[in-house]
Every structure is written in C-alpha cells, then in structure tokens.
Amino acid sequence: MAMLELHNVHAYYGHIHALKGISLTVEKGEIVTLIGANGAGKTSTLRVITMLLPPTEGQVRFEGEDLTQYPTHVIVRKGIAMVPEGRGIFARLTVMENLEMGAYTRTDKKAIEEDLERVFTLFPRLKERRRQLAGTLSGGEQQMLAIGRALMARPRLLLMDEPSMGLAPILVESIFETIQQINRQGTTILLVEQNAHMALQIAHRGYVLRTGEIVLQGTAQELQANEMVQKTYLGMA
Amino acid sequence: MDWKRRFEYWRRRYDLTDVVVWAFGLSILAVAVYGAVRSLQTTPYGWKQWLQFVLYGFSQGGVYALIALGYTLVYGILFMINFAHGEIFMFGAFGSLFVGLALQRIGFWDRYPVLSLIILFLVAMVVSSTVAVIVERVAYRPLRKAPRLVPLITAIGASFTLQYTARSFFGSGPRAYPETPILAGSVNILGIQIGKPYALTIVVSLLMMAGLYAYVQFTKTGKAMRAVAENKEVAALMGIDVDRVIVQTFILGASMAGVAAVLYSVIYIQVKFFMGFIPGIKAFTAAVLGGIGNIPGAMLGGYFLGIFESLGPALILEGLGVTAPNQLKDVIAFTMLVMVLIFRPTGILGEALAEERV
Ligand SMILES: Nc1ncnc2c1ncn2[C@@H]1O[C@H](COP(=O)(O)OP(=O)(O)O)[C@@H](O)[C@H]1O
Numbered sequence A: 001m002a003m004l005e006l007h008n009v010h011a012y013y014g015h016i017h018a019l020k021g022i023s024l025t026v027e028k029g030e031i032v033t034l035i036g037a038n039g040a041g042k043t044s045t046l047r048v049i050t051m052l053l054p055p056t057e058g059q060v061r062f063e064g065e066d067l068t069q070y071p072t073h074v075i076v077r078k079g080i081a082m083v084p085e086g087r088g089i090f091a092r093l094t095v096m097e098n099l100e101m102g103a104y105t106r107t108d109k110k111a112i113e114e115d116l117e118r119v120f121t122l123f124p125r126l127k128e129r130r131r132q133l134a135g136t137l138s139g140g141e142q143q144m145l146a147i148g149r150a151l152m153a154r155p156r157l158l159l160m161d162e163p164s165m166g167l168a169p170i171l172v173e174s175i176f177e178t179i180q181q182i183n184r185q186g187t188t189i190l191l192v193e194q195n196a197h198m199a200l201q202i203a204h205r206g207y208v209l210r211t212g213e214i215v216l217q218g219t220a221q222e223l224q225a226n227e228m229v230q231k232t233y234l235g236m237a
Numbered sequence B: 001m002d003w004k005r006r007f008e009y010w011r012r013r014y015d016l017t018d019v020v021v022w023a024f025g026l027s028i029l030a031v032a033v034y035g036a037v038r039s040l041q042t043t044p045y046g047w048k049q050w051l052q053f054v055l056y057g058f059s060q061g062g063v064y065a066l067i068a069l070g071y072t073l074v075y076g077i078l079f080m081i082n083f084a085h086g087e088i089f090m091f092g093a094f095g096s097l098f099v100g101l102a103l104q105r106i107g108f109w110d111r112y113p114v115l116s117l118i119i120l121f122l123v124a125m126v127v128s129s130t131v132a133v134i135v136e137r138v139a140y141r142p143l144r145k146a147p148r149l150v151p152l153i154t155a156i157g158a159s160f161t162l163q164y165t166a167r168s169f170f171g172s173g174p175r176a177y178p179e180t181p182i183l184a185g186s187v188n189i190l191g192i193q194i195g196k197p198y199a200l201t202i203v204v205s206l207l208m209m210a211g212l213y214a215y216v217q218f219t220k221t222g223k224a225m226r227a228v229a230e231n232k233e234v235a236a237l238m239g240i241d242v243d244r245v246i247v248q249t250f251i252l253g254a255s256m257a258g259v260a261a262v263l264y265s266v267i268y269i270q271v272k273f274f275m276g277f278i279p280g281i282k283a284f285t286a287a288v289l290g291g292i293g294n295i296p297g298a299m300l301g302g303y304f305l306g307i308f309e310s311l312g313p314a315l316i317l318e319g320l321g322v323t324a325p326n327q328l329k330d331v332i333a334f335t336m337l338v339m340v341l342i343f344r345p346t347g348i349l350g351e352a353l354a355e356e357r358v
C-alpha cells in the first residue's frame, strides 16, 4: 500500500477548475517530485492533501486513511507537514518561536529537544539567530526556517512547495542537498518544483502537471530522458 | 523654472484636503497649547492637584486599557472591530452585580470582603467570556469569509441585541452595586489622596495587563494566538486549531473586560444596560490611538486617553475660560482621536500594521 494516494481528485477555486482528476502515489521512503509550469496546479495538489483546498471529488488516502474527513490541523497530527509556497514563516515571531510552532502538536519534550538539535545541525544559521524575529532573516534563512519548522513536527511525509524559489543558485544547491539528507534520515518527501532540473536529480520518481492534469509520469531517469520534458521543463533545444 | 516643478511635486504629494486637515489640526493644537499656558498661569492648582488629576486619569485609563485590549486582540486576529465588546463588558458588570447581591444576602459579603471581591472578578470574567463566546459563534464565525463590511454591521447588530436583551431582563433603570466597606475612604500615594476604588483599579489593571502580556508572549496558546494573527492557513499547517484559538482570544479579551467591569462598577456603584456604550467607545478610541491590533498600543492608548481626559478640562479648557470644563471631557477625548488620526493615522504604535495587512 502506498503511503499517500490521490485518486481522481478534482478541486475548484470558485468556478476555476484547478485540478481535473489528479491521481498519484507516494511510496514510503521516496522523494517524488511534481513538476509543471506556473499555474499547472502543483500548489493546489499540495493544498488538497492538507485539506486547505478540500476536493470536490476523488480520494486522498494517507497510510490507508481517508483524509477528506479531517480539517487541516488534524491532518498535521497524522504525520504530514508542509513547507508552504512562499515559506509562510511567522515574521513577528522569533526564529525559536517559529520552530516551537512547528512542534505545536507534540508533547514529547525530550524528542522535541532532539529534533531541535537536528534542525540546528542542518541549519547552524538558525541557531545563531534563534532569538531574532523571523521577519528579519534573509530569504535563504527564511527558507531554512520554513523547512526546519516543518521538521519539528517530525513528519512521516513532508510536502514542499518550491523550496528553491527566489534563492541564489548556490543556496539552491545546498537546499536540495538538505532535502536529500532529510530523506535519507527517513522522511518521505513530495517535492513541488519549477526547477525541474534540480528536482529530477534528487527525486526517485516524478509527475508532470499541465493545466490541472497529470500528463506524464515515471522514474526520474525516464523523465530526464523524455523529449517533451527536456524541451519544456529542462530548457533543452 | 525649478520652483514650478517643485510646486507640482508638492501639490501632487499633498492635495488640498490634506492641507486643510493639517491646518485644522494645527490650529486646534495651537488653541490647546494656548489654553494650557493660560491655565498654568491663572488657575490656582498646585502640583499636588495636577498629580491628582494624573492619578485619577491613570485609574480611568486602566479601565480603558483593559477594555481596549479586547478590541485589539480580536482585531489582531480577525481584522474586525467587535462592536459588541462594550456589551460584553456590561454583562460582566451585571453578572458580578447579581452574585454580589446574593453574597450580601447570605452575609458572606461582610464576613469575607476580600474574598467576595475576588469572587466578583471571577464571575464577571466568566460571564463576559460566555457572552463573547456566544457572540463569536453565532454572529461572527458564520461570516468569517464574508467581505469585511459584513461582520462589522453584524457586530453593531450584536451590540444592540445584547443591550436590549439586558434591558428586557434587568430593566431600564440603574441598579445599585453592592457597596464595599473595605473600599471606603482613600489612600495616600506619593502624598496624594486618592479614593480606594481608584487605587484598586490602578493596581488590578496593571497586574492584569502584566499577566496578559506574559500570557501572550510566553505560553503556548499565546504564541499560537500570535501565529494565527499572522497567517491562519500556515497556523493550521502547524496543527493549530484556528477556530479554537480564535475563541480563546475572545475569552482573553472578554476576561479583561470582565475585570474592567467590576472596577468600573465599584467606582460608579451602579450598573445599567447601556453602561457599556461610552466606555466601549472610549476604549475603542484608546485602541485606535495606540494602533489597533497592537497589544502594548492598547495599553498605552488607554492610559494616554485616561490621563488626557482627566487633565484636559483643567489644563486646556479652564485657561480658555470655559465654564464647567469637566462636562467636556468627552469632547477632549474625541478631539484627541481626530488629532491622532490626522497626524498619525496608524496610531501611536501601529506603524507596520496598516501596510502589512490592508
Ligand atoms: N486563490 C486562488 N483563487 C483563484 N484561482 C486560483 C487560486 N490559486 C490558484 N488558482 C488557479 O488555480 C490554478 C492552479 O494554480 P496553482 O495550484 O497555484 O499552480 P502552481 O502551483 O502549479 O503554479 C491556476 O489556474 C491558478 O490561477
């Protein structure tokens, strides 16, 4: 059984039909990437999984359980965390408070301490700045904070929405390395990216989205070798 | 040539309305300053009297600040003005009135005066909170996604509904609040005599505000409130039950209003169904003064308004030869609101807010 399974999911914003029958699976331990142009429906897919955008039709199953019956805050307790598009850090909370909010649902003090250490090991910069208001961080640091905050929930499935957006190339590399590292430490990842090149390098499998539909799927190697992907998303002539 | 371009630039930057409004504001300011100078020269008040004005103002300001916190907390999280907040305050006063009378009847009131007072505070907090929770659930929650004007109108409707509910249950005349013998007489602060209820108000409101600040700053729920205030979707992604935190915010604000209601009733020793209106409007003014949505701002705004209102009549109006200046307290309060809005539209501490959130 797949860890996450979407079956024939439809979703709307008012009259806009944003998702037109999305089906996908994520197996435990994988990095799966969702690529596609701006407006293809990548963010909407993640929003459906966390029920920020309840689907009008179709199923969303996580570890066999139907998620559509739960509100967002309950889904988080099931073991899913999200790094939202545009980071969504709490600018007027300190770095430390942001991380605490990440662990909001947990009560296991000792394990939270451990995870805090782990986040500070991944991102030493956050440790230096833990008393600072998050709004004063640089873009790269905010992205680290958004990822660190999601890890504080100790999720089994991590949803990431364009973590490389707006970052300098050198930072993009290090963020992708971190994502791989997080995955090796045992967290399953569904990664939304416009940077298909980088995403396909670290992902096991991928889906290509276009105007609310999945038009292609396969292993990362297959997608990298696909002519359409090369032309449209990898910028090769 | 150059002056022409410069003139154009300034003309575009500040249109005629701005200039007129500023001129209006500045002339009021000039009159106020003139009045103050004249007052200081001509009135017989010594520094003790002035200090007394300040202390009474500080006490009144404490009540305003406590109520203002309710407006600001709810605004901070829902971006709406809870116009029913004055009535939430009023219901707290009635709740404590009835329990106070009952305690009096059974003799508990005279035997344990301090404990009785504490019970009144707790009862008022609970009653105000209950009303707030009901208003939120019935009147505001269903409209959470509606355009901003809609809950505003509903809030005004809720305010009237509560007022006339109180009137039909408790009558339209004033009710006498139980007298508190331990609060008779006055105490000496810094060589100034001040009535005990006023002193109590100063102490209790400072304590409550310190407690509220610590709660919002340091507890998990307080941090969640601040997170929800910033971004509800992301807060939900943290596993925060946003609806629940909103209810908790209403309860927090209403508890402050409940405490304020007892303090207010102990001072004025009467309670009536429209008693929430004026303090509500004043506290709203205080919240706007401080920068609505900003917690320290509401506290500061409350004290600022209280002290200004208390000093203003003697300091400004007497020098201008106004007779019975105390009756013009409200004029002073609202004139100050207009002045602040002219010169600093976001309120005293409200800088970042207006930009980020509109
Ligand atoms: N809040 C919204 N209101 C209305 N339409 C939206 C909203 N968010 C997204 N859409 C529309 O839904 C479609 C999918 O958007 P989105 O999921 O954000 O795409 P992506 O993340 O791939 O860029 C687009 O056509 C977009 O215009």
Ligand SMILES: [Mg+2]
Pocket: A039, A042, A043, A044, A085
């Ligand atoms: Mg997107």
